[in-house]
Amino acid sequence: MIRSRHLFSLLIFGTLAGCTVELPNPPAQRENHWADQGWSNAERQWYHHASQGTNTFGLPYEWFKALEQPELSLSEAGLFSDQNYLSRMGFIPSPVSLDDKAQATQYGYRDNTEYSKSSPYAGKSYNKVGLPVGFAVGDEWLDPASGQRWHLPGTGKNAHSLGLTCAACHTGQLEYGNHRILIDGGQAMISLDKIREALKISLAYTKFLPGRFDRFAKRVLGDADTPQNRSLLKGQFDSFLDAAKEEGDLEAEMVKQGVTEGFTRLDALNRIGNEVFANQMKIKGNMHPIAGPVSFPFIWNAPWFDWVQYNSSIQQPMVRNAGEAMGVKAMVNLSEPQKPIFSSNLPLQTLHEMEILLAGSKHPLEAKQFGGLRSPEWKTLPLPPLNEALVAKGRDLYLGNPDKGQKPLCAGCHLPPINSIEIFDASHWREPGPGFSEKYLALKTVSVKDIGTDCKTAFGMAHRTVDTPDYIHNSGALVPPFTPQQTPEDCPQPLSGATPASGHKITNFGVALGEVVYSTIETWYDVHNKTDAERLVLDSNRPNGIRAVIDGVPAYKARPLNGVWSTPPYLHNGSVPNLYLLLSTQAERDAEASKFYLGSREFDPKYVGFKYRAEGGSHLPGQEPLPNTQGLFLLDTGLPGNRNTGHLFTNDSVAGRIGPKLSDDERFAIIEFLKSL
Ligand code: HEC
Numbered sequence: 233m234i235r236s237r238h239l240f241s242l243l244i245f246g247t248l249a250g251c252t253v254e255l256p257n258p259p260a261q262r263e264n265h266w267a268d269q270g271w272s273n274a275e276r277q278w279y280h281h282a283s284q285g286t287n288t289f290g291l292p293y294e295w296f297k298a299l300e301q302p303e304l305s306l307s308e309a310g311l312f313s314d315q316n317y318l319s320r321m322g323f324i325p326s327p328v329s330l331d332d333k334a335q336a337t338q339y340g341y342r343d344n345t346e347y348s349k350s351s352p353y354a355g356k357s358y359n360k361v362g363l364p365v366g367f368a369v370g371d372e373w374l375d376p377a378s379g380q381r382w383h384l385p386g387t388g389k390n391a392h393s394l395g396l397t398c399a400a401c402h403t404g405q406l407e408y409g410n411h412r413i414l415i416d417g418g419q420a421m422i423s424l425d426k427i428r429e430a431l432k433i434s435l436a437y438t439k440f441l442p443g444r445f446d447r448f449a450k451r452v453l454g455d456a457d458t459p460q461n462r463s464l465l466k467g468q469f470d471s472f473l474d475a476a477k478e479e480g481d482l483e484a485e486m487v488k489q490g491v492t493e494g495f496t497r498l499d500a501l502n503r504i505g506n507e508v509f510a511n512q513m514k515i516k517g518n519m520h521p522i523a524g525p526v527s528f529p530f531i532w533n534a535p536w537f538d539w540v541q542y543n544s545s546i547q548q549p550m551v552r553n554a555g556e557a558m559g560v561k562a563m564v565n566l567s568e569p570q571k572p573i574f575s576s577n578l579p580l581q582t583l584h585e586m587e588i589l590l591a592g593s594k595h596p597l598e599a600k601q602f603g604g605l606r607s608p609e610w611k612t613l614p615l616p617p618l619n620e621a622l623v624a625k626g627r628d629l630y631l632g633n634p635d636k637g638q639k640p641l642c643a644g645c646h647l648p649p650i651n652s653i654e655i656f657d658a659s660h661w662r663e664p665g666p667g668f669s670e671k672y673l674a675l676k677t678v679s680v681k682d683i684g685t686d687c688k689t690a691f692g693m694a695h696r697t698v699d700t701p702d703y704i705h706n707s708g709a710l711v712p713p714f715t716p717q718q719t720p721e722d723c724p725q726p727l728s729g730a731t732p733a734s735g736h737k738i739t740n741f742g743v744a745l746g747e748v749v750y751s752t753i754e755t756w757y758d759v760h761n762k763t764d765a766e767r768l769v770l771d772s773n774r775p776n777g778i779r780a781v782i783d784g785v786p787a788y789k790a791r792p793l794n795g796v797w798s799t800p801p802y803l804h805n806g807s808v809p810n811l812y813l814l815l816s817t818q819a820e821r822d823a824e825a826s827k828f829y830l831g832s833r834e835f836d837p838k839y840v841g842f843k844y845r846a847e848g849g850s851h852l853p854g855q856e857p858l859p860n861t862q863g864l865f866l867l868d869t870g871l872p873g874n875r876n877t878g879h880l881f882t883n884d885s886v887a888g889r890i891g892p893k894l895s896d897d898e899r900f901a902i903i904e905f906l907k908s909l
């Protein structure tokens with residue numbers, strides 16, 4: 233009887249879920265190297281695994297460790313948490329401890345004076361559980377539905393939370409020759425779609441495949457694996473799956489209405505909005521399609537930018553980091569006004585420590601150099617040598633050279649390089665505002681219309697509205713509609729929205745997000761009795777500025793480009809595979825890579841990008857397409873959200889033209905200069 237019911241469920245399930253998630257082959261063995269970027273080994277390992285109080289996958293750590301890979305087989309499959317398995321989704325394997333020198337070396341850690349300099353983080357192991365870079369085990373797990381601790385039946389122990397931390401999304405890897413170069417603060421090659429999908433199927437197989445739940449229970453319960461405890465665990469598991477299914481269905485619907493994120497990308501702002509205003513506030517109508525994915529940005533020097541995010545929308549590091557932690561499921565009470573509203577489990581002190589590691593402890597204007605995390609240096613890595621004559625030629629093009637009558641092609645927007653003396657010129661620094669005394673790098677922004685790149689991210693934030701109940705204290709701003717001349721074709725003005733229910737208001741999403749996140753932060757400060765002076769330090773001496781438009785319209789910011797060579801693909805939505813094509817005309821981009829497969833980490837040092845395989849494209853001279861596309865993600869630049877338009881160097885007067893057509897010689901010179909930064 234039970235057997236046939238199982239079989240029946242299995243059949244339904246088979247048709248519902250398909251068999252498995254297609255993943256790229258496991259990466260080949262290579263020699264791992266962490267680039268030298270100013271952090272000691274201990275600082276690096278702490279940063280990779282310090283918990284931000286997040287519960288990203290919605291299930292406890294003990295369960296995650298006990299799940300098997302989503303393989304449709306009746307025998308035992310490998311563990312889901314196996315680092316080699318997770319590396320196929322782009323996660324970077326990490327050693328358990330640095331004390332075992334041989335193990336640490338195998339994972340790319342090196343022993344030299346800089347790496348082993350003393351730091352408060354030294355002498356401890358931050359990855360006892362042996363998970364990849366960016367996975368962090370936190371405090372006790374709280375059931376999202378009830379807010380209660382969740383005990384592991386019969387063991388006398390409570391479950392723990394498991395979440396992603398900064399390093400999951402902000403650590404890069406490039407494979408070249410026999411080497412794998414690992415880059416702190418770089419662009420991650422992960423696919424959160426793949427891990428989400430794989431977990432969903434793994435959980436379902438645990439329920440339906442004979443024997444799989446028994447093995448799961450044995451791993452979770454250990455010595456307490458009695459029939460009674462197993463049946464209690466089964467009860468927890470089944471009710472968890474019912475709740476997860478509802479959330480999963482809604483999530484799938486949001487992706488269906490938008491575009492797939494794939495390897496290297498995430499629609500961070502819309503996902504944070506969905507988590508905060510729909511899931512945590514428990515207002516389903518606040519869900520928004522995944523429409524404007526962005527490429528994980530590099531984050532070295534970002535603490536010194538006056539505004540961050542691609543659309544230059546956030547000013548304060550604490551709001552940026554706490555908002556991000558809420559987006560990857562840190563728990564905040566936004567739905568039960570009878571309990572303390574805005575109370576959270578966010579570890580704000582840890583978030584601040586992470587920020588200090590990134591920023592360095594001295595102001596760059598005072599030290600006359602940028603401290604904290606530095607960009608990786610091409611010259612010190614196992615990459616082909618630079619051609620210095622070409623670098624010099626590229627410098628003239630980038631910065632201009634008055635002696636030769638050359639105007640700058642790039643520095644007018646991207647500023648002089650971070651390691652140049654010119655960057656400390658007062659004209660590049662801005663005062664943040666009343667009550668805040670530090671100066672920050674004044675980055676240039678360009679309206680979406682003028683830069684001509686995909687509009688979905690920047691317009692998405694300006695157009696999105698959310699419904700909030702009165703107890704949320706939302707000051708109630710709406711972004712005024714844009715004129716037809718200001719509005720790109722892909723981003724029409726939305727139809728005017730619903731009228732709010734009584735006791736609710738509908739406002740711009742960005743402004744509401746800034747206020748909700750800052751109220752959560754202030755509540756934490758109050759609970760922890762922080763003085764005004766301490767608050768200013770934790771806020772990194774910056775006001776809570778949030779903006780969806782600049783001079784009345786959505787815009788993107790031009791960042792300093794040191795280390796950008798290590799962070800393909802390019803533009804905010806990752807729609808251009810290499811630097812060469814970023815310096816090209818629209819026709820060239822479309823001919824080479826209008827649809828291309830992403831997910832390989834094989835680095836191409838000539839055109840500067842990851843190797844890819846174009847569908848229907850011709851590939852650049854000498855470029856070898858990837859041999860197969862198994863498990864890779866096809867980025868179709870024909871779709872709104874994925875457009876590869878704008879930032880064009882062309883002689884045609886088209887939208888998004890920012891400079892003249894560049895010869896091959898000029899492009900390779902600029903690329904060589906970028907490699908030297
Ligand atoms: C789940 C992935 C993820 C995690 C975890 C994450 N980030 Fe990010 N981060 C992003 C994405 C995606 C963006 C770009 C969002 C945008 O601009 O629309 C971003 C933007 C940023 C920026 C702005 C960069 C710039 O130049 O505009 C900084 C700085 C940053 N993150 C730091 C951090 C820190 C510090 C942490 C940990 C406390 C963290 N991030 C955790 C994905 C993540």
Ligand code: HEC
Nearest residue numbers: 641642645678683685788789790796801802803804890902
């Ligand atoms: C008119 C201002 C402007 C000029 C001139 C300009 N850029 Fe940009 N650049 C931008 C903006 C704005 C962005 C962000 C666009 C986006 O992501 O949608 C950008 C993005 C980039 C990126 C992508 C960064 C990333 O995060 O992927 C690179 C690389 C780049 N520019 C290189 C250059 C080079 C090299 C030159 C000179 C040959 C140059 N730019 C000239 C404004 C400019």
